Amino acid sequence: MHMVLPSLTLGFLGAGWYSRMMRSSMIDVLRQDFIRTARAKGLKRWQVLFGHALPNALLPIIAMIGIDIGLFMSGIVVVESVFGWPGIGQLAWQAIQRVDIPIIMGVTLVSAFAIVVGNFLADLIAPLIDPRIKLR
């Protein structure tokens, strides 16, 4: 139960970003010619939307998920302090205020790792969703 409110806070916050990104990206994709082809073939509306349009509109979302994995793993100070969670964000915040160098270094290392992993995953998944991206 104690995870519900913090998760909802972050979830609602993120949902706004994601839905706006998705919307503008879908609008772009739905105007392209291959969507008209798909409709002309007689596919159903949901087949066109989810089978043809969605994968093409997903790229910016993938990039954002990658960023968010890293950012969330490195701690959200505000949410942690409001809900009284002694998380990595609060730890970093207090360490910075006290100029506690070893803890700052440790937190930076952990968050750097999380961010690199998140972005690396996003870079790897992007070509799976959009085969036009070639890995070199």
Place this chain on the structure above:
Amino acid sequence: MPADVKPEAMPESVKVAAPETPKGVWRRLLQRKLAVFALGLVGVIVGAAVFAPFVAPFDPAEQFFEGLTLEGAPLPPGETFWLGTDLLGRDLLSRLIYGAQTSLIIGVVANGIAVAVGAFVGILAGFFRGWVETVLMRFTDLMMAFPALLLAITLAALFRPSLWIVAMVIAMVNWVQMARVVYTETRSLSEREFILAERAMGAGLFRILFRHILPHLLSTIVVFGTLGISTTVLLEATLSYLGIGVQPPTPSWGNIIYENQTYFTSAPWLVFFPGVAIIALALGFNLLGDALREVLDPTQKGRH
């Protein structure tokens, strides 16, 4: 090949649409109700910021004796002080009007720089690939991994804290996400046929990057840029809270919220009105960005 045919004559001859005039963009923008509403909203805020000394009923830093109750509590919205007073008896409306100056600079200038730098880095890295990509994107990862607050504190220690330092710090922290998203999209865009066609026609690098790839990224950039406004305004508040943001007597919407958040239950107007102001600013730019994108998008011409 005859000598009188210049190589650059080719791309000119296949041009299909006449270039957009600013007047035409403006006219089509004003045809949209939502765009007019957004323009009004942004106009009011910008007007309040520019003409603050003439619009504000009181001095934002003056502490009124009659601005507090006899017990020393702030006044709720009323006749003299339209939006109430804060804990020191200062007029909230005047503080909001003056705060618009700070918040506009942070939300528009700092955020604008962040978006421009992010988009530029992302396009370059996504288009060129190879070592350019490696250098730029690893640098982006590095900046992203660096704790924003630590960077802010370091910069504040080096320079005297001022509004422009705050704006610079916010720009330095915020450009990375933009760069990542633009990079991922450009990677896909630069492999498409129309880019190949452009290259085959001998189009210059800058022409491909900014005339052909950038318009396709516009929707993402606009969404990111407009949503970033509220984030940056609040980030400024976090920095103020640490003592490295805008310095105390100067109001900003973010630091009004931050100063008063502990009194949320007893004096809700102190958090509510600046919150509404931030939402109005973000909403105005969101709607304006949406309308602008629809008007400017080359693939949507003649479809509305």
